[in-house]
Amino acid sequence: xxxxxxxxxxxxxxxxxxxxxxxxxxxxxxxxxxxxxxxxxxxxxxxxxxxxxxxxxxxxxxxxxxxxxxxxxxxxxxxxxxxxxxxxxxxxxxxxxxxxxxxxxxxxxxxxxxxxxxxxxxxxxxxxxxxxxxxxxxxxxxxxxxxxxxxxxxxxxxxxxxxxxxxxxxxxxxxxxxxxxxxxxxxxxxxxxxxxxxxxxxxxxxxxxxxxxxxxxxxxxxxxxxxxxxxxxxxxxxxxxxxxxxxxxxxxxxxxxxxxxxxxxxxxxxxxxxxxxxxxxxxxxxxxxxxxxxxxxxxxxxxxxxxxxxxxxxxxxxxxxxxxxxxxxxxxxxxxxxxxxxxxxxxxxxxxxxxxxxxxxxxxxxxxxxxxxxxxxxxxxxxxxxxxxxxxxx
Ligand code: PMP
Numbered sequence: 001x002x003x004x005x006x007x008x009x010x011x012x013x014x015x016x017x018x019x020x021x022x023x024x025x026x027x028x029x030x031x032x033x034x035x036x037x038x039x040x041x042x043x044x045x046x047x048x049x050x051x052x053x054x055x056x057x058x059x060x061x062x063x064x065x066x067x068x069x070x071x072x073x074x075x076x077x078x079x080x081x082x083x084x085x086x087x088x089x090x091x092x093x094x095x096x097x098x099x100x101x102x103x104x105x106x107x108x109x110x111x112x113x114x115x116x117x118x119x120x121x122x123x124x125x126x127x128x129x130x131x132x133x134x135x136x137x138x139x140x141x142x143x144x145x146x147x148x149x150x151x152x153x154x155x156x157x158x159x160x161x162x163x164x165x166x167x168x169x170x171x172x173x174x175x176x177x178x179x180x181x182x183x184x185x186x187x188x189x190x191x192x193x194x195x196x197x198x199x200x201x202x203x204x205x206x207x208x209x210x211x212x213x214x215x216x217x218x219x220x221x222x223x224x225x226x227x228x229x230x231x232x233x234x235x236x237x238x239x240x241x242x243x244x245x246x247x248x249x250x251x252x253x254x255x256x257x258x259x260x261x262x263x264x265x266x267x268x269x270x271x272x273x274x275x276x277x278x279x280x281x282x283x284x285x286x287x288x289x290x291x292x293x294x295x296x297x298x299x300x301x302x303x304x305x306x307x308x309x310x311x312x313x314x315x316x317x318x319x320x321x322x323x324x325x326x327x328x329x330x331x332x333x334x335x336x337x338x339x340x341x342x343x344x345x346x347x348x349x350x351x352x353x354x355x356x357x358x359x360x361x362x363x364x365x366x367x368x369x370x371x372x373x374x375x376x377x378x379x380x381x382x383x384x385x386x387x388x389x390x391x392x393x394x
Pocket of ligand 1: 045135191247248
């Protein structure tokens with residue numbers, strides 16, 4: 001094998017990636033191949049809900065690896081059954097399918113809704129989604145997403161995803177017709193810039209979909225698994241959706257996702273849905289450890305408290321620098337900068353010496369914060385101090 005001087009050279013197909021190779025992680029911290037430490041407020045895009053290399057995850061991985069890694073996708077296994085039971089115990093759903101990514105779970109949700117439409121709604125198949133939504137990078141989930149430009153980039157799209165405006169019930173109502181089978185949304189738009197659907201809108205949407213006999217699908221790939229300060233973000237509005245998808249946080253960093261539904265919607269038949277690695281015991285054992293940790297007494301209270309702490313600190317900074325405030329829930333928050341300096345801040349934060357800070361600008365005019373759910377107030381203070389240093393240098 002040929003060795004190259006720069007280990008990232010063979011990965012050059014992604015052109016805008018910085019030349020950093022991470023080698024270790026612990027909690028809110030990452031270390032690169034040069035030994036530089038980074039305070040991580042991205043956490044694998046809200047994935048590592050327990051931070052890097054959490055002991056409960058390591059324990060689950062090691063124990064399960066010694067026991068059984070992959071029986072066969074045609075049979076059940078113990079960790080997958082345990083995790084499914086845990087998820088139904090802590091949610092309003094009855095049935096669980098596992099997947100390997102958020103996009104795959106959303107594909108499953110779309111298929112389930114279409115199958116339900118065939119069975120119960122005269123073949124209705126359209127799913128109303130929202131401007132600026134993000135549901136994944138497969139062809140159907142890109143078509144469902146409301147990301148500007150995605151309607152043409154891989155045209156023709158998968159048909160059947162008319163777009164409404166978030167928090168505008170009239171824009172949804174206008175799109176409902178004979179072909180409509182469901183409405184699908186992120187309770188908090190993550191990639192779109194941390195935009196929560198208001199509890200009133202969620203309740204109106206539930207009432208509207210019930211009135212028209214439509215399914216309500218929540219994509220909680222980013223907002224779920226404790227991120228919003230509740231186990232699932234739909235709880236914030238007190239509604240009961242028909243279908244929910246999970247990804248990211250459910251595996252705490254390993255490739256695991258899930259599709260949950262109410263019993264009366266679970267219309268998949270043998271062969272309709274599945275995949276070689278769906279419900280893999282190594283991943284579901286970790287998922288079980290993650291959900292157990294998130295649902296341990298007091299954990300989510302802590303997320304809400306730290307979310308409130310971060311919110312207060314962001315508001316202080318916003319007032320001090322003339323920014324436009326903040327928004328979000330729990331530990332998914334955005335600082336509204338009011339000008340397009342987000343990408344510049346992200347770059348400077350990363351390149352800071354001797355320690356770096358990992359932030360994200362979901363849109364150029366804001367910074368998105370998605371730290372580990374067990375981040376400490378001291379780490380939040382440290383992040384704020386680093387952010388102030390960067391703002392001073394602009
Ligand atoms: N839905 C939402 C709300 C997401 O934020 C994402 C990822 N950013 C996805 C779906 C896609 O998940 P994955 O990258 O695991 O396919």
